[in-house]
Amino acid sequence: MINIENVSFKYKNSDYILKNINFSVNNGEVIAIVGKNGSGKSTLGRLIAGITKLKEGNITIDNINISKDIKSIREKVGIVFQNPENQIIFNNIYDELSFSLRNLSKEEIENRISTSLKQVDMFDFKDKDLYTLSLGQKQRIMIAEILAKNPKYIILDEPTTMIDSYGKEKIHDIILDLKQRGYTIICITNISDEILLADRTFILDNGEIVAEIKKQELIDKHDILEKYSIKIPTLLSLLIKLKAEGIDLPIKDFSVEALSIAIKEKLHTERK
Secondary structure, three states, X not given: OEEEEEEEEOOOOOOOOEEEEEEEEOOOOXXXXXXXXXXXXXXXXXXXXXXXXXXXXXXXXXXXXXXXXHXXXXXXXXXXXXXXXXXXXXXXXXXXXXXXXXXXXXXXXXXXXXXXXXXXXXXXXXXXXXXHOOHHHHHHHHHHHHHOOOOOEXXXXXXXXXXXXXXXXXXXXXHHHHHHOOOEEEEEOOOXXXXXXXXXXXXXXXXEEEEEEEHHHOOOOHHHHHHOOOOOXXXXXXXXXXXXXXXXXXXXXOOHHHHHHHHHHHHHHHHO
């Protein structure tokens, strides 16, 4: 579990970017953090990952205080940034993934690389060079690199902002698969559809958490998203309009497949 208590942060000679942030992330959850540019989302992610030094407040991960044992925190938490090309060190995919595993046995390195590449559907590219890949494929390799380190928690900092729609769908599938495998994921995003992947969504505005919305509350609390200029995902917008017309389709997951099943069940019930 991740606990964030009374966290505030400012850079030198700046106003506070984060102000008294308090929330917890349960094991196995997918959390979305949304807000306008400059709201403090990425800074919060970097604080949790231990990349930016915490100055005010407390962050504990599995009861380990981030200010007292940063080495253990970095073993537990992996972070993937917006632009994969800024994270690449080597041209070759195998070299890229094996670099941070160099203290392990060759057999263990091979196993971890193969497993992580399969998790992101990139195993067939194992021996390729990164420059031959699309931006979306490079981002999947960056996720594989983090997975190869066996973290418990993964922070995705706007992972699909720079890639095309097909690449976005592939990464969304990866997020859902990782959740099924028991990973805890914090997705910092400006892509509205990624809200639908989350168990809970936190809205940051001017450095403060102004709202927390559970997945099952998204339809009834969509006005909060609109209030803070968060675009309503297309699928959610459709469900909102249907409910306004008296057609309530209770679905557990916000997906086209789940919507299709709900419509079929409703039609079947009405025909009886």
